Each structure stands twice: as C-alpha cells, then as structure tokens.
Amino acid sequence: MTYKLKSLNEECGLFGVWGHPEAARLTYFGLHALQHRGQEGAGIISNDKGKLKGHRNLGLLSEVFKDEKDLEKLSGSAAIGHVRYATAGSASIDNVQPFLFNFYDGQFGLCHNGNLTNTRTLKKDLESKGAIFHSNSDTEILMHLIRRGFSSELMDNVKAALNTVKGGFAYLLMTENKIIAALDPNGFRPLSIGKLANGAYVIASETCALDVVGATFVQDVLPGQVVVIDDDGVQVDTYTNDVDLKICSMEFIYFARPDSNIYGVNIHTARKNMGRILAQENLDIQADIVVGVPNSSLSAASGFAEASGLPYEMGLVKNQYVQRTFIQPTQELREQGVRMKLSGVRSVVAGKRVVMVDDSIVRGTTSKRIVTLLKEAGAAEVHVVIASPPLAYPCFYGIDIQTRKELIAANHSVDEINEIIGSDSLHFLSIDGLKEAIGLGNQICTSYFDGVYPTPLYDYTHDYNLGLKEKVSFY
Ligand code: AMP
Numbered sequence: 001m002t003y004k005l006k007s008l009n010e011e012c013g014l015f016g017v018w019g020h021p022e023a024a025r026l027t028y029f030g031l032h033a034l035q036h037r038g039q040e041g042a043g044i045i046s047n048d049k050g051k052l053k054g055h056r057n058l059g060l061l062s063e064v065f066k067d068e069k070d071l072e073k074l075s076g077s078a079a080i081g082h083v084r085y086a087t088a089g090s091a092s093i094d095n096v097q098p099f100l101f102n103f104y105d106g107q108f109g110l111c112h113n114g115n116l117t118n119t120r121t122l123k124k125d126l127e128s129k130g131a132i133f134h135s136n137s138d139t140e141i142l143m144h145l146i147r148r149g150f151s152s153e154l155m156d157n158v159k160a161a162l163n164t165v166k167g168g169f170a171y172l173l174m175t176e177n178k179i180i181a182a183l184d185p186n187g188f189r190p191l192s193i194g195k196l197a198n199g200a201y202v203i204a205s206e207t208c209a210l211d212v213v214g215a216t217f218v219q220d221v222l223p224g225q226v227v228v229i230d231d232d233g234v235q236v237d238t239y240t241n242d243v244d245l246k247i248c249s250m251e252f253i254y255f256a257r258p259d260s261n262i263y264g265v266n267i268h269t270a271r272k273n274m275g276r277i278l279a280q281e282n283l284d285i286q287a288d289i290v291v292g293v294p295n296s297s298l299s300a301a302s303g304f305a306e307a308s309g310l311p312y313e314m315g316l317v318k319n320q321y322v323q324r325t326f327i328q329p330t331q332e333l334r335e336q337g338v339r340m341k342l343s344g345v346r347s348v349v350a351g352k353r354v355v356m357v358d359d360s361i362v363r364g365t366t367s368k369r370i371v372t373l374l375k376e377a378g379a380a381e382v383h384v385v386i387a388s389p390p391l392a393y394p395c396f397y398g399i400d401i402q403t404r405k406e407l408i409a410a411n412h413s414v415d416e417i418n419e420i421i422g423s424d425s426l427h428f429l430s431i432d433g434l435k436e437a438i439g440l441g442n443q444i445c446t447s448y449f450d451g452v453y454p455t456p457l458y459d460y461t462h463d464y465n466l467g468l469k470e471k472v473s474f475y
Pocket of ligand 1: 250254296358359360361363364365366399401
C-alpha cells in the first residue's frame with residue numbers, strides 16, 4: 001500500500017505568559033510580532049484562576065480578534081497563543097490552535113510548532129486503543145500520550161510522551177497551575193524565555209516577540225529541555241540527554257524576523273553575512289547595482305553590496321498589503337500573487353546590469369517573475385544571486401516543503417534553472433558559506449540542501465523513498 005503523508009502542523013508561532021494581569025492582551029501583542037510565522041489561523045487560551053478559556057479562528061490575528069470582546073473575555077493572569085502556517089487544503093478551524101481539552105479532572109491547553117515524523121504510527125496505535133482525534137494535525141497526539149501515561153505525576157507522563165513523539169516540536173502546554181514548554185532533542189525550532197519588569201515570565205518562538213512586550217531575554221530553551229513556568233518562576237528540567245542541536249537553517253535564511261536572535265545569532269546579521277560570503281564566492285559577476293527582493297532578502301542584499309563594492313539600489317518596491325505568495329495553493333494564484341506584490345522601479349534599473357539578491361528559490365515562481373519584472377523595467381542584464389544553497393530536499397521537521405516534485409533544484413541543474421527563470425547568470429551560496437554566515441558550526445540542519453537528515457524519518461521513510469532516486473542519508 002502506498003500512502004501520502006502531509007502534515008498539517010507546520011511552521012507556526014508560539015507565545016505564552018504566566019503572571020501578568022493582562023495575559024491574553026500581552027499574548028496578542030506577542031503573536032502579532034510572530035504573525036510572519038503563520039497567517040492561516042490564530043488563537044489564545046487564557047487561564048483565570050485555574051479556569052481555561054479560549055478563542056481561535058481562521059485568518060490573521062487581527063481578524064480573529066476583530067471583536068474586542070473576544071480578547072476581553074479571555075481574562076486571567078496566564079495565557080498561551082498560536083499563529084498557524086497555511087498549507088493547501090488544510091484550512092479548517094479544527095486545526096487552529098491552541099487546542100483546549102476538557103477532561104473530567106481538569107483542562108489542558110496545547111499548541112505546537114514543528115512536525116512529527118512518527119504521526120501515522122502513533123495515531124494508528126492510539127486509535128486502535130480507542131483514541132479519537134478531532135483534527136488532522138499531529139498536535140493532539142501528545143495530549144493522548146500524556147493522558148495514557150502510567151504515572152500519577154503529570155510531569156512523568158509529559159516526559160514519557162515527549163520521548164515517544166519524534167521529529168520537530170516546540171510545545172506549549174497549559175494546565176490550571178502551570179505552563180509547560182518543551183523542545184525536541186535536535187532543537188529544530190527556536191523557543192526563548194523572557195522576563196517582564198513585574199517578574200512575570202514569557203516564552204516565545206522568537207525573541208522579537210519578547211521585545212515587543214518589553215521582556216528581557218533570559219535563555220533559549222535547549223534541545224531535550226522541558227520547562228515549567230508557574231507561580232514559583234521557571235524550572236528547567238530535561239526529558240532526554242540524547243540531544244544534538246540542529247536548528248533549522250531555514251529559520252536563519254527566510255523564516256525568522258531580522259530583529260530576532262536564535263542561540264545568540266542575530267538573524268539580520270546572519271543574512272548579511274550570507275550576502276557578504278555570496279559576493280566573495282562570486283567575485284566575477286560584472287554588474288552596476290545590487291537590488292534586494294523586499295523584504296526577506298534586504299539583509300543579504302546589503303551584505304552583498306557591501307562586500308562587492310556595488311551600490312545598493314531600491315530597484316524593486318513591495319506592496320506591503322499583499323500576503324506571502326508561497327502560501328497560495330495553486331501555481332496560477334502564486335504567480336498572480338507575485339505580480340501584485342512587487343514592482344520594478346524603471347528609473348533605477350533601466351539600462352543597468354542588475355544583481356538581484358533573493359534568499360531562496362523553492363519552486364522558482366518568484367525569481368522568474370522578478371527577472372521578468374526587472375527586464376520589463378529596462379534592466380540590461382539580471383544576475384540572480386541566492387543567499388542559500390539550492391533547495392533540493394524536503395523538510396520533515398516543520399517547514400512546508402515535503403515533496404521533491406515541486407522543488408526546482410531537485411529536478412534541474414543550476415544552468416537549467418538559470419534558463420527557466422530567464423536570468424543572465426545564477427549563483428547560489430555554498431553550504432560551507434551558509435554555515436560560516438550563521439556561525440553555529442554543525443549545529444544547524446542543512447537537510448534541504450544536502451539530503452542528510454539528523455534523525456531517522458520514521459513514517460516518512462517509505463513516502464520519501466517513493467519519489468526519490470538518490471540516496472537518503474542519516475547521521
Ligand atoms: P518560489 O517562488 O516557490 O521559488 O519561492 C521562493 C520564495 O519563497 C523566496 O523568495 C522566499 O522568500 C520564500 N520562501 C522560501 N521558503 C519558504 C517557506 N518555507 N515558506 C514560505 N515562503 C518561503
């Protein structure tokens with residue numbers, strides 16, 4: 001039997017606070033700073049003296065909470081919240097988090113960023129034992145595992161459950177008297193703890209969300225850690241010592257906000273380094289100006305311009321009111337999305353040999369369209385430089401790239417891609433250059449570029465090999 005696994009719980013943003021009178025409002029602000037991590041749905045669960053209440057819906061955070069009363073009713077001094085990333089065909093309120101579970105002996109709120117690799121096996125096993133799932137996301141699995149634990153101590157059951165799920169996960173779990181946060185043994189996703197002036201603790205997917213609520217950074221949650229935040233403060237424990245940090249390189253390349261820091265590395269600085277190293281690796285490009293693709297490539301473009309000595313110009317302008325194109329379900333809509341989003345600035349690029357810097361090429365839609373835009377605006381030549389290596393392998397830990405079919409670099413050489421997107425030359429950053437730019441050595445996951453996965457792929461091994469001629473290697 002063949003089957004297609006498509007996870008529904010990818011790249012998301014998490015925020016939690018314990019010990020603040022306006023906890024839900026603070027969570028709203030925190031999630032607002034994390035909106036780039038997911039635009040499909042959002043939700044908040046608050047905790048008012050042990051009573052958990054929630055509100056969630058499809059759409060941007062501001063749409064979900066457009067009626068002020070929805071936020072006001074989330075009273076209490078603790079809250080967790082979630083923004084969810086969109087993938088085709090998954091737009092169902094059932095999958096919008098946080099999930100609120102009502103048991104005879106208590107309530108739990110749960111949200112998740114990442115993607116499990118043994119979902120199918122665990123779901124099958126749990127369903128055979130009577131479990132019923134309400135969503136088709138993999139997040140509910142953790143709750144079932146915890147409830148089926150053998151210990152009378154919640155934390156023992158949480159730790160056992162965390163050792164059973166595999167893949168990429170950052171969890172926030174709220175009970176009536178605490179928030180529990182946990183990170184997978186490879187730390188694929190970022191998660192940071194901060195402290196507010198009133199002594200309350202906050203936890204967020206990215207440090208930009210700590211900044212926005214005025215929290216000072218305390219620490220990153222480390223791989224294999226389980227953290228309890230309650231009236232006594234923060235207690236950091238571990239559920240496994242079998243850890244190996246492999247933070248997702250796509251967080252640095254594209255996903256995280258430039259003002260966030262992950263393991264002490266500022267995202268803007270890492271991207272600027274990527275651009276600088278890319279320039280050093282391609283000194284022979286003959287051009288007049290450097291143009292970055294707004295917004296995600298501006299840091300890399302500034303690094304490229306600085307290192308190449310070429311002037312940085314605003315040759316492309318972005319309409320700030322159009323959402324990301326990547327999330328559109330069809331190719332036609334994606335192309336329309338790029339057209340609405342970007343315009344070439346004729347008086348800047350006309351007659352010029354342009355170096356166009358972008359952060360990545362996934363399907364090639366964006367680059368192709370932008371090369372055309374720049375040429376239509378009169379550019380004499382367009383040399384495309386990409387501040388990441390060719391993306392040729394899928395991700396199973398939480399980035400929405402799970403099929404090789406759509407990845408242009410999985411199916412074409414650099415010369416062929418150059419031809420397809422219509423550029424005069426095309427250059428990618430090397431994997432070593434990427435590692436140097438981020439500066440965390442081998443502690444980053446580069447599987448999209450080299451097909452080397454830090455963990456076994458469990459349920460995906462079969463699915464993955466079906467469409468894969470090349471070898472898959474594991475650490
Ligand atoms: P494409 O047009 O399919 O080649 O997509 C490339 C563009 O999508 C790049 O300009 C990136 O800024 C953006 N991008 C890269 N990775 C992702 C991702 N995982 N989710 C959403 N957008 C992405």
